[in-house]
Amino acid sequence: MLRKLSQDRSKWLMALPTIALLLLFSLYPLLSMLHMSFTRSTLGQPFRAWVGLQNYKDALVDRIFTTSIGNTLIFGFGVTIAELIIGFLLALFFYRSVQAGRYLRTLALLPFIAPPVAVAMIWRLIYEPNVGLINHYLRQWNITQQSIPFLGQPETSLLSIMVIDIWQWTPFVFILALAALQSLPEEPYEAAAVDGATPFEVFRFITLPMMIPSLLVIGIIRLIGAFKVFDQVYMLTGGGPGISSQVATHYIYRTAFNSFNTGYASSMTIILLVIVIVVITALTLLHAYTVRRYD
Amino acid sequence: MTLASTDTPAQVDRKPSLLSRLGLRVNVFQIVLTILVIALLLFTLLPILYMVTTSLKEPIEIRRSGAFFPETVTDINWVRAYRNVPVHIYLGNSTLVALGSALFAVAVGIPISYVIARFHFGGGLLKNWILGTYITPPIVISIPIFLMFRTAGLIDSKLGLAILHGVAALPVAVWLLESFIRKVPRDIDEAAWIDGAGHFGTLVRIIVPVILPGLIATFIICMVLSWNEFLFALVLTYTRNAQTFPIGISNYIGEHGQQFGEMSAAALGGLVPIYLLAFFFQRYLVQGLSSGTVK
Numbered sequence: 115m116l117r118k119l120s121q122d123r124s125k126w127l128m129a130l131p132t133i134a135l136l137l138l139f140s141l142y143p144l145l146s147m148l149h150m151s152f153t154r155s156t157l158g159q160p161f162r163a164w165v166g167l168q169n170y171k172d173a174l175v176d177r178i179f180t181t182s183i184g185n186t187l188i189f190g191f192g193v194t195i196a197e198l199i200i201g202f203l204l205a206l207f208f209y210r211s212v213q214a215g216r217y218l219r220t221l222a223l224l225p226f227i228a229p230p231v232a233v234a235m236i237w238r239l240i241y242e243p244n245v246g247l248i249n250h251y252l253r254q255w256n257i258t259q260q261s262i263p264f265l266g267q268p269e270t271s272l273l274s275i276m277v278i279d280i281w282q283w284t285p286f287v288f289i290l291a292l293a294a295l296q297s298l299p300e301e302p303y304e305a306a307a308v309d310g311a312t313p314f315e316v317f318r319f320i321t322l323p324m325m326i327p328s329l330l331v332i333g334i335i336r337l338i339g340a341f342k343v344f345d346q347v348y349m350l351t352g353g354g355p356g357i358s359s360q361v362a363t364h365y366i367y368r369t370a371f372n373s374f375n376t377g378y379a380s381s382m383t384i385i386l387l388v389i390v391i392v393v394i395t396a397l398t399l400l401h402a403y404t405v406r407r408y409d
Numbered sequence: 410m411t412l413a414s415t416d417t418p419a420q421v422d423r424k425p426s427l428l429s430r431l432g433l434r435v436n437v438f439q440i441v442l443t444i445l446v447i448a449l450l451l452f453t454l455l456p457i458l459y460m461v462t463t464s465l466k467e468p469i470e471i472r473r474s475g476a477f478f479p480e481t482v483t484d485i486n487w488v489r490a491y492r493n494v495p496v497h498i499y500l501g502n503s504t505l506v507a508l509g510s511a512l513f514a515v516a517v518g519i520p521i522s523y524v525i526a527r528f529h530f531g532g533g534l535l536k537n538w539i540l541g542t543y544i545t546p547p548i549v550i551s552i553p554i555f556l557m558f559r560t561a562g563l564i565d566s567k568l569g570l571a572i573l574h575g576v577a578a579l580p581v582a583v584w585l586l587e588s589f590i591r592k593v594p595r596d597i598d599e600a601a602w603i604d605g606a607g608h609f610g611t612l613v614r615i616i617v618p619v620i621l622p623g624l625i626a627t628f629i630i631c632m633v634l635s636w637n638e639f640l641f642a643l644v645l646t647y648t649r650n651a652q653t654f655p656i657g658i659s660n661y662i663g664e665h666g667q668q669f670g671e672m673s674a675a676a677l678g679g680l681v682p683i684y685l686l687a688f689f690f691q692r693y694l695v696q697g698l699s700s701g702t703v704k
Contacts, residue, residue, distance in 0.1 A: 220695075245669075367551075
């Protein structure tokens with residue numbers, strides 16, 4: 115009895131640091147943001163006056179904010195879908211050849227463990243209109259005569275940043291998809307071989323259904339990461355030209371730490387958070403559904 | 410097409426793996442896919458290699474041509490970059506912050522993962538809350554954290570940044586550690602329990618040694634996350650006293666916008682340590698990434 119009691123206490127002791135951190139770094143900041151979002155606040159002087167829902171009303175008619183939310187969604191879903199398709203196809207290509215798979219896995223670590231700041235630096239040079247890699251070879255091979263300012267024109271600025279993300283994170287999807295493929299059970303494949311199924315039928319009716327839950331998990335991980343996009347926008351375009359590559363995180367950062375308008379930034383943050391939570395929760399429920407259905 | 414159709418008898422008994430045994434039964438489909446894969450591999454490696462070749466080019470050549478290979482090789486960019494930027498200070502800060510934050514995340518993460526994995530402590534709520542914090546974009550908590558750290562005197566401090574990076578890595582650490590602990594057979598715990606070991610004793614003497622490879626993987630992944638983190642470091646540090654490598658380099662890029670040779674040399678300074686780390690611990694890294702998500 116006494117031992118039971120002391121064991122219960124030690125469980126609480128083991129959980130306590132985490133609970134304290136959650137209160138301090140998760141609950142308190144969220145409540146604080148919520149509070150600030152109803153006030154006029156600056157970074158130097160948090161809480162100047164209650165303004166009710168004014169910050170939210172402003173945000174919903176702020177064209178920069180609505181565009182940046184749209185860009186965040188385009189960016190998030192765009193890169194996630196591209197990375198899933200390319201990464202999964204590559205994993206399918208390699209998962210039976212263990213040796214090649216092992217080498218490629220190591221190789222695949224390189225892009226996504228690279229510091230984003232180093233990645234941004236080199237892609238800035240790659241995209242550079244006059245002395246950049248792409249334009250150099252486009253001109254040399256006579257594909258275009260005129261330089262393309264990939265980051266400097268509204269038509270391509272967001273897309274160019276998406277390409278960097280796809281470059282950086284497709285290998286991550288590849289590694290996880292490879293691991294998932296290699297842990298699939300063998301029996302369905304043996305049965306299919308007995309039945310004389312074509313490779314396409316095997317893929318369509320065995321591999322793909324069994325992979326869907328894993329692909330959804332990988333997709334959710336990537337989408338969460340992609341919604342956080344900040345570094346590349348900050349370093350490569352600053353959201354421009356105009357607001358063509360502006361994303362929510364970057365606009366909020368600018369509002370809070372350059373314009374010091376923390377009240378307004380807080381309301382935009384809450385809106386962003388709600389959107390992210392709704393999207394991720396919906397996908398998590400979809401994942402739970404597929405696990406039930408295919409298991 | 411004729412090539413593919415002459416191959417038909419062989420295709421019938423082919424195993425479900427679409428593309429295995431490359432080179433034994435070559436058809437058009439396989440050739441196309443092989444070319445595609447080689448192209449993708451080049452696409453993966455090219456930016457990193459371009460960073461290396463750019464750092465070895467004459468500055469005057471960089472201003473003239475974006476070609477991949479240098480005409481002449483020089484070390485002038487490396488000499489200048491490491492004379493102009495205190496790269497070693499930023500790298501020192503990054504190393505301390507990364508080590509400190511990984512230690513923090515693992516030290517807090519092990520006990521909470523243990524009570525969640527073994528006793529379902531806190532119901533699903535605690536686990537979901539911890540993992541849920543990963544969904545929150547860092548910008549969401551950055552304003553209150555900034556105000557809180559300013560009050561606590563933790564602005565521009567390596568300790569403050571290490572704590573924050575540790576907290577940010579906690580959901581990842583718990584996700585991984587909890588999956589590793591769940592794979593340890595419960596019998597082992599119970600044997601220790603009968604021998605009179607409490608929860609702390611069981612955890613330290615039994616669980617930790619068993620999950621050591623996973624623990625190392627978790628530690629490395631937390632270090633990489635901290636090493637590459639940008640937004641918190643940007644908001645919380647502003648002198649060489651605490652600025653990490655990404656911030657130091659991004660300031661440098663801001664000041665020396667067109668010095669791509671020097672910037673490449675400086676950026677490689679932050680890339681090489683993380684690649685060395687990944688090279689030595691690649692087995693752990695890949696295992697850590699795949700477990701808990703798809704295995």
